[in-house]
Amino acid sequence: MTVSTFISRARRFTAAAAVAALAVGLASCASSDSGTAAACDGDTAINGIFGEGGEAGGQGVTVKVGMLLAMTGSGSSYGEVMSNGAKLAAEQILAACGPDFEIAIGDHESGSVPAAVAAARKLISQDGINVLQTSFGGVSEAIIPLVQQNKILTLQGGGTSPGQIGKDYLWNTRQLFADPSIPGGLAWVAQTYPEATKMAVVGTLENGINAQTKLIPEIWPEVAPGGTVVLNEQHEVGLTDFGQIIAKIQSAEPDVIWIFEQGGDNATFMKALRRAGVTAPVVSSETGGEEVCKLAPEEFDTVIALGENYDVANPNPFNEQFVTEYKDAYGKNPDIFAANYYEEMFVFWELVNRVVADGGDPTSGEQLQAALAADPTFQSVYGGSADEVGTMSIDEETHLPVKPMGAYTIKDCQLTQVATITEVDEGGDPFSGVSK
Amino acid sequence: MEYYADIAIQIMFLMMLALSLNLLVGYTGETSMAQAAFYGIGAYTVGLLTMPVAVAGLEIATSSGVAGGAGWPFWPAVLISILVSAAVASAISIPALSRVRGEFLILMTLAFQLVTTQLMGSLTSITGGTFGLTPIPPMTFFGQSLIKPSQVVIVVGIATVLTFVFCYRLGESPFGRVLKGIREQETAVRAVGKGTVLPKVIVFGVAAGVAGLAGALNASYYQVAAPQSFNLDVSILAIAVVILGGVANPVGTVVAAILLGLLNPVLDALVGAEASAWRGVIYGLALVLVMRYRPQGLVPEHQGPLRFLRRRRRRNAPAVAAAATTRAPRDGAPDATPGAPGAVPSGPAPEVVLKVEGMSKSFGGIKAVSDATFDLTRGQITALVGPNGAGKTTLFNLITNAITPDQGAVTLNGTSITGLSISEIARRGMARSFQDGRLFERLSAIDNVAMAIPDQRAENPFILTVRPLYVKKRERAVRQSALECLQLVGMHADAETLVADLSYGDQKLVAIARLIATGADVLLLDEPTSGVDPSAVEHVIDVISDLRAAGKTICLVEHSVHMVERLADRAVFLDQGRVLAMGSMKELMARQDLKEIYFGA
Amino acid sequence: MHLISAAGASPSLVLQLVVSGVVLGSFYALLGMSVSVIYSTTKVFHFAHAFVYTAAAYVALGTASVLGLPIVLAIVIGLIAAVVLGVTIELVVYRSMRRSGASSLGIFLASLGISIAGPNLIQIIFGPDGRNLPVGNPTLYTVGTVTFTTWDIVTVVVSWVLIGGVLAMRRSRWGLASIAVSANRELSAAVGISPQKIYVYAFAVGSLLIGSAAILFTLNQAATPNMGLQPVLFGFIATFLAGVGNQKTAPLAGFVLGMVVSLSGIWLSQTFQTAVIFGLLFVALIVRPQGIFRKAAV
């Protein structure tokens, strides 16, 4: 912990104590964050990419955006950057004479299903949201009935899970842990470590469970000659003593270890693993997260991350202005979560524009989803080039995004891409999608 | 509107959970840390029953791979949820409650809670794992699917009101009285002829059933059942509500549930993201402060508006008929009460009622009682006398099987009662009192006595639920009988006073009234006058003499030779566990050898 | 659902699990000793011990990383904080409750309240994320196929030294007095021992032990506000399995518990471990409420 975070904590503590001491019993309506930019001028960098706004650009329309995030609990660092990204986008859009995206945040307490459902209900009934950005696998699955019943178009940029695939009103902009990323990833591992046959898989009972228990044991022998899964261990979230699992890893002597860990568990596991002297390469489906870097920086540098990665240095103009503005606003580089929730807001804008153009109601989730399904391709901070804004498209059936996937090495918590992975065609050459 | 309905629903779930827990913590005095587990069992059961049946190719795509449910309609599923929760709780409580109490029970229920939560998270193919079971179909009401909080709030509201009425009535019923008795003095409940294991098992089941109902509604409202909704924190929150509100008072539980439930939205507005941490600090500290400064809670047991109304009504109801000595007829038989006070002693005079033969007991090599043989004659007072440590109280304990004898036989009215439990012996017509009274201190005098009246079918919670009017009528009769018993000892004016507020002498009288109320023929009195104010002793002596006159057979342990001389027809002289002599106290006092034994050589 | 682990019982796994079991068992032994010292003497179901544990870790890492004090000093301050906190809870809460005639259940509920409020307060101050004690990486030792680190050695040595210390102190004046109080409170008072002082002593020693356990834990793992519940539960399990009031066997019970937990890994997936351990406790308490290491009362 640094001095400054401690002091800011202490300040929040005193402030909160003062507030609580002052009045218990005054239930005021929750404050909602909204873009408070001055009058728009239609001439910002954003206008250069998305057009000049105005009436056709949804000006004058107010759309209430809910965000269901981990604001407290072990994953609260995720919640912070996700909301940062979305808030920046809302401000930029308003300044570019686009619609007014009013943001209301609900806390799912880092994956607590009951907290998430309660928060989502509040967002829907109290804050009257029109669209929603959600995060985390379990809690997002749990609120699917709610968003469907209330027809709330929901985007998920944190990480998908099998239960979130192909669900009405829920569209993914990140395919982490999604089954399609597994074959390509395994193929890349097989290519990179040609000697490797024995794979150990360790993960929480969370998002990766399907991939872990079904896909990897199925695909690994196919892509690696003589490949076997020698260990398949699952554990509860928040485990502190990995001694036993590591003993099993040591005894199984795998050539490579694939992990499905999240947040703090990632750090705990990596620390324990490396301290126990296990040197086998570790492949992780997690490409982001501040907490991990804070807790186990050295150990995490030995991990190879697989999945889509957000590249801060991507020269695509949409991304360039994003990074600059983000740094101005928050004093540090954006990460994948900031980027995803940022660009999701632009997806909403695009959809609003389409509905407005059709003379529809831009606050209707039903119409927004129809607009999305009609043409699920959007401008993106991913991909592209210095001259061209990248694009992201979402599959109509699976509701999963198509984004460049890669393998990354990590140094000082920064990812460096070492390979690009595209989806492996069924029945096709498993290596066809891998390029160095 | 929807938002406030949602908050109301959350508070009502907490209320139902805490009301059910209060049956255990408040009325029975057993702390369970596992109430959320039963809440969860109800939720998962309704989820699995109502989710659609898996159809090949159309399976529900969840991460966990739960294939599907049984496709039941909502309300039958709720009923089954209640039963499943109750059944699991009862099954677990049988070994747990009959053998362990206090800290052990806390640790055991804690273990059960943690096991249940982990299994909810680990048995993924059944429970959906940490993601939970989802999507659970919404609840239905008259064929209507209820999704909006403003609709659900009506159903949950009705359920909460029913739960309140049910818990309140149960607590104030004869069954609740037995529970409170168990809380105060478990052995005394057994000594007046009531079993204590069954009521505990039942109340565990009933409390879990109510929690199961709350869980079923919860799952259908949120359309998801996940481990975090039913973990240890939830159990602890429910305990906090019960304790803050005041144990054994449903009104207090309701008040506390509202206060703690409102903390959520209030803190949300005040401190935003840290609301849940602040809530923990506030209710944790509240728990400490309440236990320290107001352990009876915000609304103590004998307070609250409903209680007040009820008591006033009660006071007006059973007026004591001045000379009432007959007891209210029991069910079925017009008057089968054996040896009711005031009844004329029946049968020829010298009749052996109780035979004790060859009673022996050693504790770690020391013979406390050895081959004691004596008998009690109908309508007489027999005193056990002897120096300290002679084994008098131990003999009482052996006769009533409170301690298992090594050897010996006891025959009551010609039938062997050897080896029967103390409660069974009481039902067969022999009851005992205790040196230290063992009254139910936080109950009124009349409740103390009413507890002892035998054959109360209204103590069965099932009858209580299905025949409320019958129970009401029956209870009026019971209270009338209890009042008459109190009148016999001259305590009817204090019928509604809490025993804890009575003087020690008065407490001893209530204990005798309680003994009379068992209807037992044979009364074993352990030091009925010890510690009684000298001025009140005469009254106790009169009461005991009256009992003899009413045909009761009495055996008493008494150290004051004076008292024995005045009261007893016969004395049995014990020394070092052996019966040395029998006869009138005068005869015994004349014997030099006994004098030497009593006072030392 | 993977109830049964795929690993199988290879000799190297068994050996490694035995070594992990020794480390874990020593840690649990320390927890058992800590809880037992307090519970057997005072009969307080001291749930707030979980808060003392958490506080020790956070004070140590707070002083180390915020004030920048040397790590050894920070650890000492953490331990002092644990002792002060434990004794304060006894003096301010339990003692006054005892005086006003509170039942043991009432004291437990107050303790429960502290164990809820405390960690939440820590979360408000320090945030919910895990935090590491700024100590370097341990050295790795390899013997055959078995590996262990400096921290493993430190954990085993410190645990048993502390346990040995407490057991040795039983021969001292204070130790004897606390045995006397736990054996017969009234008679202790009659021979001139002040039970009140002995209670304070028990809370001080117990808190020192639980604080040490917390520090040992944070050498290896990140501290989180909710870190305290599980170790204290294991401490209670050891105490109750040993037989209440049986201070000498509580560490043994803790050690066996650690070994069982570790070796169960041969057959059992981690996801079912807690269920199995608490399930065993549940059964053990029903079958032998007097404890597994204690003969049935005569």
Next chain:
Amino acid sequence: MERSEKAQATTDRLVASNLVCGYGKHSVLHDVSLTVGAGEIVTILGHNGAGKTTALKALFGLLPLQSGVVIHDGQNITKSSTASRVRGGMSYTSATSAIFRDLTVRQNLELGAFTVRDSKVRAERLARIHDLFPVLKDRGSAVAGRMSGGQQRLLSIGLALMSGAELMLLDEPSLGIAPSLVTELFESIRALSRDAGLSVVLVEQNVGAALPISDRVYYLRAGEILLSESADEARARDDWWELF
């Protein structure tokens, strides 16, 4: 009482006046006054439940007094803790739980001298008790609760003596031990009183054993002192039944 108030103030080791106490609502002692001189053995007689044990506990400070005053060696100790009474030279031996059953004989005796900080003094006392009751030396490492009732009783006396008490409050030392041992035990109490000036308040039901070693007797009934007389007078009595 025969002796004048003035004389008591100087020679009496213990003066208790008008004690009223009990357990909660249960009032046991109504108005009890008694005195014990230096080197005197005073026996309290009465039936069970008369308040004898309560009286001892009240004198020792184990029960809070509702009213009354206790003066020990001229000091008002009414409000003193039991620990400070022990340091002041008082000891109390309960009838039922007078030893630490789970500890060894040796540990028991050590605990008896808990208030004595000087290890030399402790060793001396231990030696004296071993002389007095050799069995406690022979069975030093035995667990106290596993010894015979008589040995446990001896141990309880030894435990009380270890504190260096000048005033012993003994509750039924004869309880549960063989008559031959009772005589022996009472003889040693008498000897201690004679040789070391020990004052004893004895509660006994075994009147026959207690009277020969007693100086004075109080009869207690229902929490009140019925009568007080010299032991000689008591021995001459033939109507004890009347007093119980």
